[in-house]
Amino acid sequence: MAQGVWTIAEQRDGAIRKITYEIVSEGRRLADALGQELTVILLGSNIKDKAAELGQYGADKVLVCDDPKLEPYTTDAYVSAISGLVKDGDPAVLLVGASVEGKDLASRLAARLDVAMAQDCTAFAVEDGNLVAIRPIYAGKAYAKVTFENSFPQMAAARPKVMEMNEPDASRSAEVVDAKFTLDDLKTKVLDVVKDEGGKVDLTEADKIVSGGRGMKGPENYKILEDLAALIGASVGASRSVVDAGWRPHSDQVGQTGKVVSPNLYVACGISGAIQHLAGMSTSKVIVAINKDEDAPIFQKADYGVVGDLFDVVPALTEEVKKYL
Ligand SMILES: Cc1cc2nc3c(=O)[nH]c(=O)nc-3n(C[C@H](O)[C@H](O)[C@H](O)COP(=O)(O)OP(=O)(O)OC[C@H]3O[C@@H](n4cnc5c(N)ncnc54)[C@H](O)[C@@H]3O)c2cc1C
Incomplete structure (x- = not known):
């Protein structure tokens, strides 16, 4: 048995x-x-x-x-x-x-x-x-x-x-x-392993994630998320819309067709909260949503929500966090 x-x-x-x-x-x-x-x-x-x-x-x-x-x-x-x-x-x-x-x-x-x-x-x-x-x-x-x-x-x-x-x-x-084990009939051999540049923590292992969606308006604006992330030791994630738009690499994508993550803190900035995005992050311990649309579905999952323009809220949050470090 x-x-x-x-x-x-x-x-x-x-x-x-x-x-x-x-x-x-x-x-x-x-x-x-x-x-x-x-x-x-x-x-x-x-x-x-x-x-x-x-x-x-x-x-x-x-x-x-x-x-x-x-x-x-x-x-x-x-x-x-x-x-x-x-x-x-x-x-x-x-x-x-x-x-x-x-x-x-x-x-x-x-x-x-x-x-x-x-x-x-x-x-x-x-x-x-x-x-x-x-x-x-x-x-x-x-x-x-x-x-x-x-x-x-x-x-x-x-x-x-x-x-x-x-x-x-x-x-x-x-x-x-x-252990006595056998390695039979092996068909694959790894010739080279190309590591991700920059030594970023993989999203699936990250303790904190700051994620940006289409509300970021363009790839150049991710700097404000990167500043906040660097301060709190977070990794930067993204919705599929911005990955499809080529603003962020696919390795940053959270969701059904991206990575499934469960960090202690997930900060969603300018992300509407489509079901396919929620599929990848809804088991996060604490979810913070920043969105200018108070009816955005992400607020139904969020523990804390800020209704406002992320271009005002994120830099203000970063400044506030600095006071505690
Ligand atoms: C089969 C399938 C698989 C999919 N897989 C995934 C997946 O893995 N991951 C994923 O994310 N999506 C996935 N999607 C796509 C998903 O359905 C949504 O289209 C996508 O998540 C929307 O991305 P978004 O929230 O960034 O954009 P939008 O839905 O366009 O939302 C942008 C949000 O930003 C807010 N906003 C705009 N400007 C500001 C501002 N200045 N300040 C604050 N807020 C602002 C808006 O109010 C809005 O809520 C999948 C779809 C399909 C059909």
Whole structure:
């Protein structure tokens, strides 16, 4: 019988990504609810020394897959290694982060394992010994509660920055095991990785985001958002209209066809709040909207709203913030 909760660690250039700590923490809570062990699979090259950290966040066991072919990430190498381990280990639950990489991995892995998978989940529970997942549907207009029938492992991907992260406990440690895995039939090889310039924090990992829409009137005006963002340590995002207009790169786009973000603070400037935009940011912890139209739909989602001209409000806000720094 399938037993145990497993999660997959995400790392880049040997550094564990925050989503990993989030799903390990959530995995710990689910393992406790099921009365079972939590195992984390860590893949990469020369990565074993990172296993101890995972124990501090709640892992009982870390299966380390160490091979130069696992760095950087490729779908087929990761799926090959993980699917073999999962078939042998037969876990009851398998959690992946719904980051860009994790979404890619989870879909292919579910297909390889021939199991059901709930993508981009915002909450989990255990009911009658089964995993129950909550996930947004219809571009975030509704939430579906889903569970799994006769499909093991019960597999789900967790939206980044939504699961509560445990405080690391230095007294906790995990059993670290060199996993026996196979890398069969690899069809892809990464020749080069071109990094985003400027070392910007990826929007999906940003703690604060200041976003601009068509109300910005032109690309040259983003300077006022960049000034505010730099002051409060935020990343700059955008609506699709401005990306389509070529004012901002696609990597800045928030929404259904852009990035799904859940920062602690999301400041929407000159963004109307179309459903496709809300789909990407409505799980932000605090939403501030600045819009000159008091009937703009964004105000229905906002925790704080300023009805006014953003070209007056944003610089005034920036000046006000400076007083507190
Ligand atoms: C299949 C599909 C997928 C999509 N995916 C996405 C997506 O991923 N992300 C996304 O964002 N959109 C997406 N869209 C587009 C979406 O429907 C909207 O068209 C888009 O979000 C609108 O962008 P906006 O709010 O910047 O522009 P607008 O809707 O034009 O809103 C501009 C806002 O700025 C305000 N404004 C103007 N001047 C000022 C000023 N001086 N001060 C203050 N406020 C001002 C206006 O009152 C208005 O509310 C998608 C659409 C489709 C059909």
